[in-house]
Amino acid sequence: MSVTAPAGFAAAGVTAGLKKSGGLDLAIVANLGPLANAATVFTSNRCKANPIIWSQQVMSDGRVSAIVLNSGGANCYTGSIGFQTTHATAEAVAEQLQVSSGDVLVCSTGLIGEQLDLGKITAGVFDAGVALKDAAASSAAAGLAAAQAIMTTDTRPKQATQVSPAGWTIGGMAKGAGMLAPGLATMLVVITTDAVLSSAQLDAALREATRVTFDRLDSDGCMSTNDTVSLLASGASGVDADPEEFTTALTNLCRDLTLQLQGDAEGASHDVAISVRNSASETEAVTVARAVSRSNLFKAAIYGNDPNWGRVLAAVGTIPEADAAFDPYGIDVAINGIQVCTAGEPDQPRELVDLTPRAVSVVIDLHAGTVGATIWTNDLTHDYVEENSAYSS
Amino acid sequence: MSVTAPAGFAAAGVTAGLKKSGGLDLAIVANLGPLANAATVFTSNRCKANPIIWSQQVMSDGRVSAIVLNSGGANCYTGSIGFQTTHATAEAVAEQLQVSSGDVLVCSTGLIGEQLDLGKITAGVFDAGVALKDAAASSAAAGLAAAQAIMTTDTRPKQATQVSPAGWTIGGMAKGAGMLAPGLATMLVVITTDAVLSSAQLDAALREATRVTFDRLDSDGCMSTNDTVSLLASGASGVDADPEEFTTALTNLCRDLTLQLQGDAEGASHDVAISVRNSASETEAVTVARAVSRSNLFKAAIYGNDPNWGRVLAAVGTIPEADAAFDPYGIDVAINGIQVCTAGEPDQPRELVDLTPRAVSVVIDLHAGTVGATIWTNDLTHDYVEENSAYSS
Numbered sequence: 048m049s050v051t052a053p054a055g056f057a058a059a060g061v062t063a064g065l066k067k068s069g070g071l072d073l074a075i076v077a078n079l080g081p082l083a084n085a086a087t088v089f090t091s092n093r094c095k096a097n098p099i100i101w102s103q104q105v106m107s108d109g110r111v112s113a114i115v116l117n118s119g120g121a122n123c124y125t126g127s128i129g130f131q132t133t134h135a136t137a138e139a140v141a142e143q144l145q146v147s148s149g150d151v152l153v154c155s156t157g158l159i160g161e162q163l164d165l166g167k168i169t170a171g172v173f174d175a176g177v178a179l180k181d182a183a184a185s186s187a188a189a190g191l192a193a194a195q196a197i198m199t200t201d202t203r204p205k206q207a208t209q210v211s212p213a214g215w216t217i218g219g220m221a222k223g224a225g226m227l228a229p230g231l232a233t234m235l236v237v238i239t240t241d242a243v244l245s246s247a248q249l250d251a252a253l254r255e256a257t258r259v260t261f262d263r264l265d266s267d268g269c270m271s272t273n274d275t276v277s278l279l280a281s282g283a284s285g286v287d288a289d290p291e292e293f294t295t296a297l298t299n300l301c302r303d304l305t306l307q308l309q310g311d312a313e314g315a316s317h318d319v320a321i322s323v324r325n326s327a328s329e330t331e332a333v334t335v336a337r338a339v340s341r342s343n344l345f346k347a348a349i350y351g352n353d354p355n356w357g358r359v360l361a362a363v364g365t366i367p368e369a370d371a372a373f374d375p376y377g378i379d380v381a382i383n384g385i386q387v388c389t390a391g392e393p394d395q396p397r398e399l400v401d402l403t404p405r406a407v408s409v410v411i412d413l414h415a416g417t418v419g420a421t422i423w424t425n426d427l428t429h430d431y432v433e434e435n436s437a438y439s440s
Numbered sequence: 441m442s443v444t445a446p447a448g449f450a451a452a453g454v455t456a457g458l459k460k461s462g463g464l465d466l467a468i469v470a471n472l473g474p475l476a477n478a479a480t481v482f483t484s485n486r487c488k489a490n491p492i493i494w495s496q497q498v499m500s501d502g503r504v505s506a507i508v509l510n511s512g513g514a515n516c517y518t519g520s521i522g523f524q525t526t527h528a529t530a531e532a533v534a535e536q537l538q539v540s541s542g543d544v545l546v547c548s549t550g551l552i553g554e555q556l557d558l559g560k561i562t563a564g565v566f567d568a569g570v571a572l573k574d575a576a577a578s579s580a581a582a583g584l585a586a587a588q589a590i591m592t593t594d595t596r597p598k599q600a601t602q603v604s605p606a607g608w609t610i611g612g613m614a615k616g617a618g619m620l621a622p623g624l625a626t627m628l629v630v631i632t633t634d635a636v637l638s639s640a641q642l643d644a645a646l647r648e649a650t651r652v653t654f655d656r657l658d659s660d661g662c663m664s665t666n667d668t669v670s671l672l673a674s675g676a677s678g679v680d681a682d683p684e685e686f687t688t689a690l691t692n693l694c695r696d697l698t699l700q701l702q703g704d705a706e707g708a709s710h711d712v713a714i715s716v717r718n719s720a721s722e723t724e725a726v727t728v729a730r731a732v733s734r735s736n737l738f739k740a741a742i743y744g745n746d747p748n749w750g751r752v753l754a755a756v757g758t759i760p761e762a763d764a765a766f767d768p769y770g771i772d773v774a775i776n777g778i779q780v781c782t783a784g785e786p787d788q789p790r791e792l793v794d795l796t797p798r799a800v801s802v803v804i805d806l807h808a809g810t811v812g813a814t815i816w817t818n819d820l821t822h823d824y825v826e827e828n829s830a831y832s833s
Binding site: 092093094095121123124125126158159160161272341343344347348350351353355356357358360361363364365366368375376387388391392393397427428429431432433435436 | 484485486487488514516517518519551552553554665734736737740741743744746748749750751753754756757758759761768769780781784785786790820821822824825826828829
């Protein structure tokens, strides 16, 4: 179960013909109420796709009745024609569901710089609208179809659920396999809940949850133009959720989806958690971990099962002093539990490090404070190069 | 001819046994005078190798009699033992050449975190000292041997010469094939001249020349711990060089070596020049071009001969507004002469772009000012991943 796990939601995934593969490529998630509260986080990329520009307008009143998502085209850098396509998509959904088009979020993912076929989209929206009127639209199968319809180079759908003993539920689905970097990733995420929360409460919870989950996934350093994380609340449980408990559950759900995205990153053979300890601040810990996660040399070494801690420190050293306090010769590095460097000198032999498992832990102790943070990344592999030199989904 | 092209220099390249391959791995360039003026630019990485720490001390008086360089080990993160190795290397050179060890620059390149074998180095320095006493040490062959001895994953030595009609000459050699990024690259460069110039004049010329050449090479975004560019002046021509003419010639020589480094970057199949035009400032133009040069998705697309301009604009969009002024929907992009995007919308069909040649030109017109800059980078290839997942030279 995912987006249909909470009460008050219906979902559909259909084939509109946008993907060359002929697979499911258009999804709608409808909020059946009684509430229509919502919050969203969008990409911080200045080159925003047309669906982002549209959806930002929709969010001005914090009210969302439905979200429509397509794979097979990003509708980014497609000018005024592209914006008209997004607008017409929202209108088609509004007509099918008898809601206001101003309450319909639109998300697109795929190649940048090519127009979407509006005829195929409106036909797909019609098919999805028919499916949504069926009682089965609130089933787990319907949620799964929606999760499949938003996949691009993903090899599997990503879903997660959190159930509170207080009587409310959160469900979520995500797509994203490349261009995974902060602010956010090439990533579309739809989260639903039947808890009773205001749009302002949802917004606060979503910002806190994404800050420590999706924003700390940095698979390949590339930031997309289309990223959207949306959180829709139906209130159908009738239970007023405690905001703190809700934020914790939402963070757990977002972490679950984040790790699913990491585990399915394009071409990756290792999931690498880079943890910085004893930093002067959380922000500085993130800066240090992110610098390592961006080093192609480090990432290629991990692919080759080479515990090359010199490349870790070389990456750490690129950070200006104003951005992170540390003594470059006082740093410890452990890889998969073996402390290979202590205070900037070789410690345990690198031969002791076993990098054959997919999960890799790199721990960097700055000895500069008391806080820490983790960035999740992947290795740089032949398959990454292959997939991204031939990408045209 | 390279470092031995100007009068007043001798060079040697010998096999000290530091490289597993058994090739030349230790070089000395001696300044025979009458002047011993010098300038250097070191890596801005905070994790500096022991030879950098030593050489910074040597430069305090702007006087250099000789430079010794080894491949087969970076002598970085090797603690006090590593520093003693560097110091002893300088002492050995000083003894051979009858100069002060405080006037001997030391450069090392290779793996980080492993101790160099001091016995092999001192034996190599002895052999090089013998060779330097021969008249042939000022020949082109001697310069070539030195250029070969500093190679690591380089496939060919890099040398350049500039001759002024005023009667002075500049020669240079460089190594560097991976970790090529600003401030500077994994790069050792020795430049010699017989012009009469003070250390302060050499310093001003070197900073200006490297700013627009080596600092604009960003092959893989990784910055080394050992980078050194040194400029030694013997004054042996007896000609007072015009500083402006000298800076121009030095810049041309540095650009020549920069493009040789780009052309031999690890695993690369394309040399990509990313030129930003009509920016509000040169700094902003560099920021925009560098952001594109750091996009693995863009670099993988170029490898696959895919003129994916969407990835260019997605990378440009990641730059905060405070760092570069532009309208994200007002940008033009041309790839190899074909304008594929005008004002943020598709223009010429991407099929018209021919990416089969090794040289690739990407021109980004920001329409935000009147100045520009170029960053040189490479594509992201299978061979890059292969070389860097198995690197242990």
